[in-house]
Amino acid sequence: MTDTSQTPAPQSAAQRLVGDIAPKLAELTDDVLFGDVWERQALAKRDRSLVTISALITSGAFEQLRSHLPIGRTNGLGREELVETIIHLAFYAGWPKAMSAIEVAREVFSAEPSREK
Structure with missing residues (x-):
C-alpha cells in the first residue's frame, strides 16, 4: 500500500x-x-539588508527589525557594521530610535550561535 x-x-x-x-x-x-x-x-542582498535595516530603525519598526537583523547577518553584515549603522542613525533618525535599535540588536546577537562578533 x-x-x-x-x-x-x-x-x-x-x-x-x-x-x-x-x-x-x-x-x-x-x-x-x-x-x-x-x-x-x-543591489546585492547584503546592501538590501543594510538599506532595509536602516529604514526600519528610522521608522521605529523595531519588531520588524528583530526579524531583519538575522537576515542581514545571513546576507553578510557583521555585528560591528550593524552596531555602527545604529550609531550613525542616532544622528539622523534620533537618539531614542538608536537606543531602542541597539537593545533589539543585543537580543538578536545574544540569541545567535557562536560566530563572528
Missing part, C-alpha cells in the same frame, strides 16, 4: 506571522517582496 499523505510544505515567516488573519499580505510578502524585489540584481 502506498502512503498518499504528504508532509505539508514549511510555512514562510510571513505565513506564520500573518497568514491566519491576512493570507493575501503573506502571499504578497512572499511572492512580491521576497520573491521579486529582494531578487533584483541591481
Whole structure:
C-alpha cells in the first residue's frame, strides 16, 4: 500500500506571522517582496539588508527589525557594521530610535550561535 499523505510544505515567516488573519499580505510578502524585489540584481542582498535595516530603525519598526537583523547577518553584515549603522542613525533618525535599535540588536546577537562578533 502506498502512503498518499504528504508532509505539508514549511510555512514562510510571513505565513506564520500573518497568514491566519491576512493570507493575501503573506502571499504578497512572499511572492512580491521576497520573491521579486529582494531578487533584483541591481543591489546585492547584503546592501538590501543594510538599506532595509536602516529604514526600519528610522521608522521605529523595531519588531520588524528583530526579524531583519538575522537576515542581514545571513546576507553578510557583521555585528560591528550593524552596531555602527545604529550609531550613525542616532544622528539622523534620533537618539531614542538608536537606543531602542541597539537593545533589539543585543537580543538578536545574544540569541545567535557562536560566530563572528
